[in-house]
Amino acid sequence: MLMQANEFTFEVIRNDSGTRARVGKLTTPHGIVNTPQFIPVGTQAAVKTLSSEDLHTLGSEIILSNTYHLYLRPGHEVVRSAGGLHSFMNWPKPILTDSGGFQVFSLAELNKVTEDGVHFQSHLDGSRHFFTPELCMEVQNALGADIVMVFDECLPYPIEHDYAKASLRLTLNWAERCKKAHQNHQQALFGIVQGATFRDLRMECARELARMDFPGYAIGGLSVGETPQMMYEILDYTADELPAGKPRYLMGSGPPVDIFEAVERGIDLFDCVMPTRNARNASLMTSQGVVIVKNAEYAADFSALDPECSCITCQHYTRAYLRHLFKAGEITAMRLATLHNVHFMLTLLVQIREAILSDRYMEFKQSFLEKYRKSVD
Amino acid sequence: MLMQANEFTFEVIRNDSGTRARVGKLTTPHGIVNTPQFIPVGTQAAVKTLSSEDLHTLGSEIILSNTYHLYLRPGHEVVRSAGGLHSFMNWPKPILTDSGGFQVFSLAELNKVTEDGVHFQSHLDGSRHFFTPELCMEVQNALGADIVMVFDECLPYPIEHDYAKASLRLTLNWAERCKKAHQNHQQALFGIVQGATFRDLRMECARELARMDFPGYAIGGLSVGETPQMMYEILDYTADELPAGKPRYLMGSGPPVDIFEAVERGIDLFDCVMPTRNARNASLMTSQGVVIVKNAEYAADFSALDPECSCITCQHYTRAYLRHLFKAGEITAMRLATLHNVHFMLTLLVQIREAILSDRYMEFKQSFLEKYRKSVD
Numbered sequence: 001m002l003m004q005a006n007e008f009t010f011e012v013i014r015n016d017s018g019t020r021a022r023v024g025k026l027t028t029p030h031g032i033v034n035t036p037q038f039i040p041v042g043t044q045a046a047v048k049t050l051s052s053e054d055l056h057t058l059g060s061e062i063i064l065s066n067t068y069h070l071y072l073r074p075g076h077e078v079v080r081s082a083g084g085l086h087s088f089m090n091w092p093k094p095i096l097t098d099s100g101g102f103q104v105f106s107l108a109e110l111n112k113v114t115e116d117g118v119h120f121q122s123h124l125d126g127s128r129h130f131f132t133p134e135l136c137m138e139v140q141n142a143l144g145a146d147i148v149m150v151f152d153e154c155l156p157y158p159i160e161h162d163y164a165k166a167s168l169r170l171t172l173n174w175a176e177r178c179k180k181a182h183q184n185h186q187q188a189l190f191g192i193v194q195g196a197t198f199r200d201l202r203m204e205c206a207r208e209l210a211r212m213d214f215p216g217y218a219i220g221g222l223s224v225g226e227t228p229q230m231m232y233e234i235l236d237y238t239a240d241e242l243p244a245g246k247p248r249y250l251m252g253s254g255p256p257v258d259i260f261e262a263v264e265r266g267i268d269l270f271d272c273v274m275p276t277r278n279a280r281n282a283s284l285m286t287s288q289g290v291v292i293v294k295n296a297e298y299a300a301d302f303s304a305l306d307p308e309c310s311c312i313t314c315q316h317y318t319r320a321y322l323r324h325l326f327k328a329g330e331i332t333a334m335r336l337a338t339l340h341n342v343h344f345m346l347t348l349l350v351q352i353r354e355a356i357l358s359d360r361y362m363e364f365k366q367s368f369l370e371k372y373r374k375s376v377d
Numbered sequence: 378m379l380m381q382a383n384e385f386t387f388e389v390i391r392n393d394s395g396t397r398a399r400v401g402k403l404t405t406p407h408g409i410v411n412t413p414q415f416i417p418v419g420t421q422a423a424v425k426t427l428s429s430e431d432l433h434t435l436g437s438e439i440i441l442s443n444t445y446h447l448y449l450r451p452g453h454e455v456v457r458s459a460g461g462l463h464s465f466m467n468w469p470k471p472i473l474t475d476s477g478g479f480q481v482f483s484l485a486e487l488n489k490v491t492e493d494g495v496h497f498q499s500h501l502d503g504s505r506h507f508f509t510p511e512l513c514m515e516v517q518n519a520l521g522a523d524i525v526m527v528f529d530e531c532l533p534y535p536i537e538h539d540y541a542k543a544s545l546r547l548t549l550n551w552a553e554r555c556k557k558a559h560q561n562h563q564q565a566l567f568g569i570v571q572g573a574t575f576r577d578l579r580m581e582c583a584r585e586l587a588r589m590d591f592p593g594y595a596i597g598g599l600s601v602g603e604t605p606q607m608m609y610e611i612l613d614y615t616a617d618e619l620p621a622g623k624p625r626y627l628m629g630s631g632p633p634v635d636i637f638e639a640v641e642r643g644i645d646l647f648d649c650v651m652p653t654r655n656a657r658n659a660s661l662m663t664s665q666g667v668v669i670v671k672n673a674e675y676a677a678d679f680s681a682l683d684p685e686c687s688c689i690t691c692q693h694y695t696r697a698y699l700r701h702l703f704k705a706g707e708i709t710a711m712r713l714a715t716l717h718n719v720h721f722m723l724t725l726l727v728q729i730r731e732a733i734l735s736d737r738y739m740e741f742k743q744s745f746l747e748k749y750r751k752s753v754d
Contacts, residue, residue, distance in 0.1 A: 044701075044702075044705040044707060045698075045701065045702075045705075046702055046705075046707045046709045047709075048707065048708060048709070049708045049709060049712070050709060051689075051693075051709055051712070051713060052693065053689065053693065069705075073701070073704060073705055074676065074697070074700075074701040074704070074705075078676060078677055078697065078701070081677050081679070082677075082679055082695070082697060082698070083679075088695075088697070088698055088701075089698060090693045090694055090698070299451065299455060300455055300458050300459075302458070302459055302460075312428075312430065316428075316429065316430065316467045317467055318459070318465075320451070320455065320459060320465070321422075321459070321465055321466060321467070323451075324421075324422065324450070324451040324455070324465075325421075325422075325423055327450060327451070328421040328422075328423075328446075328450055328451075330421060330423045330425065331425060331426045331708055331711060331712070332423045332424075332425070332426060332427060332428055334708060335426070335428070335708070335712065336428060
């Protein structure tokens with residue numbers, strides 16, 4: 001049963017003494033999310049290769065799904081009939097749906113962006129659609145996630161200041177319309193800070209969104225080609241502009257080093273396809289760094305993938321067996337690898353929370369990265 | 378730890394009063410197999426889409442892997458170094474390895490069959506190999522399965538009597554050589570009855586193999602294109618020719634109706650890729666018959682795939698969700714479907730054993746098939 005809207009709360013439990021890192025508790029109608037937290041990506045109502053039981057076993061507290069994809073297939077009305085995404089995919093814990101802005105601008109064949117919305121053709125069958133902030137809210141309402149996102153224009157990198165400035169007006173206008181259209185108070189609507197790599201635009205966007213008073217804020221339009229240093233700099237001034245009492249969500253970043261850099265700049269939530277996508281390509285994160293487990297050197301390596309890992313894959317299988325499964329094209333390889341990488345990310349965030357709580361965040365960051373960077377990221 | 382060779386035993390627990398069906402207990406160094414039993418196929422040391430934990434959860438008592446495939450990749454020496462297949466794939470229960478005869482004659486590019494063995498090229502990389510009965514035993518010895526199979530010539534259907542007769546001489550000669558070369562008494566070597574669709578050849582082969590005294594016998598060369606009626610007829614006279622005190626294994630048959638027809642002719646073991654292969658194509662066996670779950674009619678069907686099924690998939694997911702996953706190309710669909718189909722087969726065999734033990738085999742067969750045949754098989 002859904003609970004009342006006022007059950008969406010965010011509480012900062014502890015601020016790190018040396019950085020802006022913090023541990024928080026996000027309460028949603030479907031349960032609690034401890035922050036900083038990593039959100040596994042289940043674009044099409046499934047985290048690729050995993051079942052909801054797998055995610056439960058892994059200890060995932062929240063997952064992400066995608067409005068654009070589910071609107072096209074199976075259609076939000078099907079999900080609504082199922083009783084929403086939680087029921088459709090049998091996942092009783094919190095869900096966040098991305099607005100689909102990023103996908104409309106990257107996957108679909110774009111026909112026209114107007115003040116009113118976006119005309120596009122489906123990447124699946126070429127069918128024509130018109131997405132507006134209002135439709136985006138209607139679709140997300142049908143999907144029924146705990147956290148929903150405003151519809152925004154996503155820009156490529158690099159881009160001219162003039163274009164980015166004009167786009168920002170549209171994005172802010174759409175954010176306002178999303179807020180107005182959003183009538184389901186069981187769902188928390190997050191604003192998304194855009195503004196490309198321009199300080200003035202990012203700051204303006206953050207301030208304007210803060211003025212609109214959202215229950216949470218995302219920082220979007222990053223990890224699109226800019227350097228890590230540029231991203232950290234943007235996080236530096238943007239995060240500070242966002243209310244300290246609300247959760248901050250960095251969209252689409254996943255490499256451990258980025259997680260650390262963002263956490264110490266006050267970011268609370270992360271999502272990224274990297275851990276799952278890389279897993280399917282045999283690229284596995286371990287305490288000793290990245291292991292490309294299909295490499296020949298592991299053909300007769302009967303040790304665990306990561307001796308320090310407690311996941312199902314590391315407890316039960318060897319590098320040699322994983323390599324064999326990848327070389328033989330067995331789907332089981334992709335699942336065992338995904339189980340490991342998601343476990344790795346979730347565990348990293350557990351460790352980060354523990355480090356902040358015991359006031360040794362920078363110490364943990366240093367010791368973790370020292371070992372992890374022995375290998376290529 | 379491996380146990381003594383004399384721990385491979387077969388005991389008939391109960392003979393059905395109305396048919397030749399029987400319930401038996403096969404004891405191997407890695408545990409007991411209750412018969413009649415279905416053996417899930419893990420060709421490349423993995424049952425496609427599943428992990429060993431999954432098979433354990435499903436209650437699988439034995440699995441099958443393939444000598445030809447593992448010889449080519451990862452190579453039997455890698456598996457030997459791992460401590461054998463049980464250890465390589467972390468499956469502590471019984472394993473049966475097929476000799477690879479079928480694959481050499483169906484998958485590889487065949488260069489020449491001689492009295493001595495078969496020259497062939499790998500279907501993976503075109504590399505040249507020469508398989509003899511002796512090499513086949515050496516490879517199976519390295520793999521370390523509990524049950525291993527003789528190397529035989531597999532014939533296509535239809536075939537001339539003359540050719541089949543000559544081939545039978547070769548197959549019997551190779552069976553003799555396999556028996557001689559097989560020096561690992563931790564592994565039970567089964568003979569394979571060939572003889573195409575010719576009664577005289579099948580009977581001769583069965584008698585000759587029985588004379589050689591194997592601990593178990595397979596009936597091969599079926600399900601290759603002959604009609605079901607022809608197969609049942611061959612089973613009729615062949616099974617009777619094989620010692621009643623030894624297990625009988627019908628290779629490659631899986632449709633429920635064939636299982637029933639074979640069980641009542643005295644067959645104890647079955648393997649087939651059908652349940653797993655069909656699952657990956659969204660064809661699912663249910664108590665009401667076959668459901669092609671990606672069909673449009675299930676788009677908003679929020680009921681369980683099979684209301685009578687207790688598998689993970691039926692307990693947790695709906696037809697609509699499975700359809701969505703298949704349509705969206707999600708790997709999770711294939712795994713959830715495979716979990717169901719393997720559970721279905723294993724449960725069918727549990728029910729068959731129970732029916733024989735309670736002396737209502739034909740009654741159970743009739744009631745099962747009546748419901749099952751409502752749909753197309």
